[in-house]
Amino acid sequence: MRRTRLTDAECPISRCLDVLGDWWSLLILRDALDGATRFDQFERNLGIAPNMLIRRLHGLVADGLLQRRQYQQRPPRHEYLLTERGRDVQPVIIALGEWGDRHRGREQRSLQLVDRETGAVVDPVLVDRGTGRRFDEIDVGYVAGPAASDALKARFAELAAGPEEAAARRG
Amino acid sequence: MRRTRLTDAECPISRCLDVLGDWWSLLILRDALDGATRFDQFERNLGIAPNMLIRRLHGLVADGLLQRRQYQQRPPRHEYLLTERGRDVQPVIIALGEWGDRHRGREQRSLQLVDRETGAVVDPVLVDRGTGRRFDEIDVGYVAGPAASDALKARFAELAAGPEEAAARRG
Numbered sequence A, B: 001m002r003r004t005r006l007t008d009a010e011c012p013i014s015r016c017l018d019v020l021g022d023w024w025s026l027l028i029l030r031d032a033l034d035g036a037t038r039f040d041q042f043e044r045n046l047g048i049a050p051n052m053l054i055r056r057l058h059g060l061v062a063d064g065l066l067q068r069r070q071y072q073q074r075p076p077r078h079e080y081l082l083t084e085r086g087r088d089v090q091p092v093i094i095a096l097g098e099w100g101d102r103h104r105g106r107e108q109r110s111l112q113l114v115d116r117e118t119g120a121v122v123d124p125v126l127v128d129r130g131t132g133r134r135f136d137e138i139d140v141g142y143v144a145g146p147a148a149s150d151a152l153k154a155r156f157a158e159l160a161a162g163p164e165e166a167a168a169r170r171g
Helices: A010-022 A023-034 A039-046 A051-061 A091-100 A150-161 A162-171 B012-019 B023-034 B039-046 B050-060 B092-100 B151-162 B164-170
Strands: A066-070 A077-082 A111-115 A124-127 A141-145 B064-072 B077-082 B111-115 B123-129 B138-145
Touching: A010 A066, A010 A077, A010 B023, A023 A039, A023 A051, A023 A077, A023 A091, A023 B012, A039 A051, A039 A077, A039 B151, A051 A066, A066 B123, A091 A111, A091 B123, A091 B138, A091 B164, A124 B092, A141 A150, A141 B023, A150 B039, A150 B064, A162 B050, B012 B111, B012 B164, B023 B039, B023 B050, B023 B092, B039 B050, B050 B064, B050 B077, B050 B151, B092 B111, B138 B151, B151 B164
Parallel strands: none
Antiparallel strands: A066 A077, A111 B138, A124 B123, A141 B111, B064 B077
């Protein structure tokens, strides 16, 4: 079921893709963030086959993104609630949604992101927590961090040097 | 090759997942954002089979996320450059990376997000563009927007009402 890790386990993006597993899992989390908790709510909204859905739900429980809770005894019925780790996926969902809707005016949008308390429409943008500078106004990118392996450091050094130099260095 | 749309075309998240296609495409875009442009750079870093890679690259060109440009005449060689639409995927990559690294201290990180001009480490957080309020301090969520279909409006009304009421309403 679970595919092998796609790339280096050092990359937090790969790690994350490995855990989220596939688009179905992400769409289940999207529905959970919208307030869905029960099997039939996920099933109707996603149009997913029941056996596929149950497998994904169990996978998300095993990975600690959802927790399964019995809400009725006879007959036994369970609901699926987001864990803190599951709720932490919200920025990913929002970033995906923003990209999907980027070139639509507000009037053309089927979904709208709001402050649930006030109902005010919010417009998400990534900023630096410390300085408040907007990422669409500065040039941000990844570099090798303190725990990077030599291979990862070499990769970023090569990318920084540009393709010609890298090819020359490899001979 | 391309799977059918997973769910309602109204959802910007589904639309986005449909275009990004699969994890490989997202990892190619991650590498492109890191500065990779050439076939062998993607191939070595991803450890992907050449025929798989070429298919994904062509898909990303067809979807307008990469553009293919000849950089050498004899023998003909091409590179793949991010379009503006491709660069717009960066917040998704950053959100995925943050989720993957959320519980690691800075010293444990293999990758570090920096302001490329100053080298300063930046710490991404989503805020509302208008008010600057941090999304981790307010309760944000999706509601039906101005262009929502009746079906989508009904779905959100049902989720807002809670599962018991919804089941009762359906009989």
